[in-house]
Amino acid sequence: MCDKCEYSLNDYALSRRSFLKATGAAAVLGLTSAGFFAGSARADALTQAQRDKMTPEQIIEMMKKGNERFRRGERKNRNYLREQKASAKGQYPAAVLLSCIDSRAPAEVIMDLGIGDIFNCRVAGNIENDDILGSMEFACKLAGAKLVLVMGHTACGAIKGAISNAELGNLTGLLDKIKPAVQATTYAGERSASNYSFVDTVARKNVEMTVANIRRDSTVLAELESTGNIKITGAMYNLETGAVEFMG
Numbered sequence: 001m002c003d004k005c006e007y008s009l010n011d012y013a014l015s016r017r018s019f020l021k022a023t024g025a026a027a028v029l030g031l032t033s034a035g036f037f038a039g040s041a042r043a044d045a046l047t048q049a050q051r052d053k054m055t056p057e058q059i060i061e062m063m064k065k066g067n068e069r070f071r072r073g074e075r076k077n078r079n080y081l082r083e084q085k086a087s088a089k090g091q092y093p094a095a096v097l098l099s100c101i102d103s104r105a106p107a108e109v110i111m112d113l114g115i116g117d118i119f120n121c122r123v124a125g126n127i128e129n130d131d132i133l134g135s136m137e138f139a140c141k142l143a144g145a146k147l148v149l150v151m152g153h154t155a156c157g158a159i160k161g162a163i164s165n166a167e168l169g170n171l172t173g174l175l176d177k178i179k180p181a182v183q184a185t186t187y188a189g190e191r192s193a194s195n196y197s198f199v200d201t202v203a204r205k206n207v208e209m210t211v212a213n214i215r216r217d218s219t220v221l222a223e224l225e226s227t228g229n230i231k232i233t234g235a236m237y238n239l240e241t242g243a244v245e246f247m248g
């Protein structure tokens, strides 16, 4: 059983109370780290108060700054052990990501995020399905995340597979979910998996369509967005440059 499966609303409320109690005790003992690092840096995992006061746009800005640090070869002076201990009794992630399984596109690394910062759904080709939507609904409606970000990437093998009609066991059905993006992509040049420009154009279209499909297939998320509680948008990660480009 995963954490998500075991959660109920009561469990969640309890875990929040336990966490507040724990952080309160830590403050009395002088164990919290406010001011330990300069500027906006923080030593521990996101607290509820820190997360709740952020807008979706500020969360995107946090990710952009993290990606800029990554591209400069820098990293926030974070302490994973402190983040792990601070988040053990409760989590307040700012966003839920849907990204590809590609080993070269780990969201937390390329945007310099820490333990407890984001939920991360990963599936080849970053497509949505009922289970992914259920995970996102949990993340936003029950756990309070404010941003749903679908992140595709360049040179994606799943996109290439969909373009070339690859077939293999259960992969065939997954690639079928990407094929509407292949068909919907307008492209003047060679429409083949060996043309990286076409592959990347399809990957971008696939992100746009997945964002639209999330709104279409999840009334929970669509309502949260229409009431201004969350933002649903996309991004593309460039494997060559290391840059994450946000679409909105």
Ligand SMILES: [Zn+2]
Pocket (backbone or CB within 6 Å): 100, 101, 102, 124, 125, 153, 155, 156, 157, 158, 159
């Ligand atoms: Zn991929």
